[in-house]
Amino acid sequence: MIKADTLTRRVFKPLVFLLCLLPAAWLVAGIANWPPASLGANPVETIQDTLGIWGLRLLLATLAVTPLRELGGWPRVLAFRRMLGLYAFFYIALHFLFYLFVDQASDWRQLLADVVKRPYITAGFTALLLLIPLALTSTRRAMRRLGRRWQKLHRLVYVAVVLGCVHFWWQVKADIREPVVYAAITAVLLGWRLQHYWRRRAARTDGSGPARLAGQPPAEA
Amino acid sequence: MSGHSKILPSEITPEPVYRGRREFLASVAGVGALAAAPAAFAQQVMSVTLVEQLRYQRNARYSTAEKSNSFAEITGYNNFYEFGTGKDDPAENAHRLRTRPWSVVIDGECEKPGRLALEDLMKPHPLEERIYRLRCVEAWSMVIPWIGFPLASVIQRFQPTSRAKFIEFTTLHDPKQMPGQRYAVLDWPYVEGLRMDEAMHPLAILAVGLYGKVLPNQNGAPLRLVVPWKYGFKSIKSIVRIRFTERMPATSWALSAPREYGFFANVNPEVDHPRWSQKSERRIGSGNLLSRQPTLKFNGYADEVAGLYRGMDLARNF
Numbered sequence: 001m002i003k004a005d006t007l008t009r010r011v012f013k014p015l016v017f018l019l020c021l022l023p024a025a026w027l028v029a030g031i032a033n034w035p036p037a038s039l040g041a042n043p044v045e046t047i048q049d050t051l052g053i054w055g056l057r058l059l060l061a062t063l064a065v066t067p068l069r070e071l072g073g074w075p076r077v078l079a080f081r082r083m084l085g086l087y088a089f090f091y092i093a094l095h096f097l098f099y100l101f102v103d104q105a106s107d108w109r110q111l112l113a114d115v116v117k118r119p120y121i122t123a124g125f126t127a128l129l130l131l132i133p134l135a136l137t138s139t140r141r142a143m144r145r146l147g148r149r150w151q152k153l154h155r156l157v158y159v160a161v162v163l164g165c166v167h168f169w170w171q172v173k174a175d176i177r178e179p180v181v182y183a184a185i186t187a188v189l190l191g192w193r194l195q196h197y198w199r200r201r202a203a204r205t206d207g208s209g210p211a212r213l214a215g216q217p218p219a220e221a
Numbered sequence: 222m223s224g225h226s227k228i229l230p231s232e233i234t235p236e237p238v239y240r241g242r243r244e245f246l247a248s249v250a251g252v253g254a255l256a257a258a259p260a261a262f263a264q265q266v267m268s269v270t271l272v273e274q275l276r277y278q279r280n281a282r283y284s285t286a287e288k289s290n291s292f293a294e295i296t297g298y299n300n301f302y303e304f305g306t307g308k309d310d311p312a313e314n315a316h317r318l319r320t321r322p323w324s325v326v327i328d329g330e331c332e333k334p335g336r337l338a339l340e341d342l343m344k345p346h347p348l349e350e351r352i353y354r355l356r357c358v359e360a361w362s363m364v365i366p367w368i369g370f371p372l373a374s375v376i377q378r379f380q381p382t383s384r385a386k387f388i389e390f391t392t393l394h395d396p397k398q399m400p401g402q403r404y405a406v407l408d409w410p411y412v413e414g415l416r417m418d419e420a421m422h423p424l425a426i427l428a429v430g431l432y433g434k435v436l437p438n439q440n441g442a443p444l445r446l447v448v449p450w451k452y453g454f455k456s457i458k459s460i461v462r463i464r465f466t467e468r469m470p471a472t473s474w475a476l477s478a479p480r481e482y483g484f485f486a487n488v489n490p491e492v493d494h495p496r497w498s499q500k501s502e503r504r505i506g507s508g509n510l511l512s513r514q515p516t517l518k519f520n521g522y523a524d525e526v527a528g529l530y531r532g533m534d535l536a537r538n539f
Contacts, residue, residue, distance in 0.1 A: 042503065044503060045308075045503075102511060105511045114498070173359070174407055175302070177404070
């Protein structure tokens with residue numbers, strides 16, 4: 001019998017790793033014109049939007065890990081959190097680099113003007129900046145070194161995901177249906193944490209809360 | 222071209238012959254499809270319409286020498302929210318639109334209002350090809366060989382009165398044919414307008430075709446406006462009503478976001494959209510991903526149209 005742990009490590013993790021790589025692989029194939037014209041008449045826009053939306057999706061997937069673990073009683077899902085988070089950062093960083101070096105053709109002055117003048121770019125750029133320290137401290141060593149502060153630091157992801165939703169919402173012309181869906185998912189994921197936090201705090205102060213909650217480690221990021 | 226591959230004049234199919242062949246092929250395709258499933262038939266009818274050739278003369282004076290975008294680009298990458306807000310939605314959904322029969326109501330401040338069948342509206346006007354630049358407010362652009370006729374010559378037929386200061390156009394409103402209208406993304410039906418002097422300008426045309434063929438549905442069939450010095454959204458598609466008014470029409474995008482889209486919407490690199498720069502644009506199909514080109518004032522038609530706006534503050538009247 002293969003142990004569930006081994007299965008997660010040897011099978012599911014590599015599988016999720018490859019799945020997360022698929023959007024990037026599709027873009028690379030598209031740039032190589034395979035299949036022909038898969039990126040459409042405006043490939044720059046397609047690449048830019050694909051990188052951005054997968055960054056946001058993976059950020060939400062990262063935030064879904066903790067609720068899934070607690071609600072779904074699926075503890076091993078935690079093993080994927082770092083990978084999902086780093087992939088989110090990978091796509092968001094590429095989204096930014098593509099914007100700077102391809103869409104704006106390395107026009108730094110235009111970048112600075114955009115960051116200051118265009119609120120949706122300010123929001124997106126701030127989200128990227130917030131994610132950089134999280135990516136840098138994602139190693140086991142950094143986790144150990146920072147101890148409880150690691151968790152505090154990594155709560156920045158809540159701010160980043162909200163800014164990501166704002167960044168998406170503020171750039172659509174009229175059809176807000178898609179950004180609304182992402183904002184709603186974000187609201188559910190963050191709402192769950194808030195409720196979790198309140199219940200735990202209530203349990204701690206009056207001492208009558210369910211033991212299950214009282215005995216738990218602090219909420220995961 | 223190398224000497225070996227030279228095409229002899231005798232090898233070139235004369236135009237009437239290949240036209241005849243195309244019509245023949247189209248009719249055969251149509252008959253063959255009668256036996257096939259209804260959906261396949263609809264598809265065939267579509268393609269029959271698409272190959273329909275128009276008789277026209279190129280208007281060189283008002284055509285750019287820039288390279289036209291491909292038929293695939295022009296018909297596959299569209300903003301036509303009546304068929305969905307994605308760029309490929311119109312190409313996917315526009316087959317639902319029935320463009321025949323089609324009639325246009327002309328009313329408002331004019332001597333000769335009425336409802337005209339499209340054929341009667343078109344009849345007096347010789348068709349011209351005009352290769353125009355199209356600049357979208359989203360900072361991309363194309364070059365499109367339109368087939369159409371001057372809006373001014375249409376307007377004159379209906380004899381607008383002295384009270385006609387503006388002209389208002391309305392798109393068909395029928396969510397069954399235009400599934401995008403099931404969602405209130407904009408306040409349907411789509412409405413656009415021009416000041417009378419803008420409408421009378423020789424560059425403003427009503428288009429019924431592109432690349433020598435009847436307009437594909439996703440490009441605004443069967444009748445659309447083309448105003449090349451303004452952002453693309455001014456060039457309203459699938460027109461069912463033309464109205465002469467004394468007051469400035471309330472136009473769709475200006476109603477939707479008045480801070481972002483004005484009535485005039487002249488292409489202007491000096492006036493940014495509140496959310497993005499209008500200084501440069503990406504020419505669709507230019508091949509090089511890194512190339513953006515500077516946007517020209519009035520989309521490069523300043524010599525022709527700048528006079529219309531003399532003395533106007535274009536930053537305020539955006």
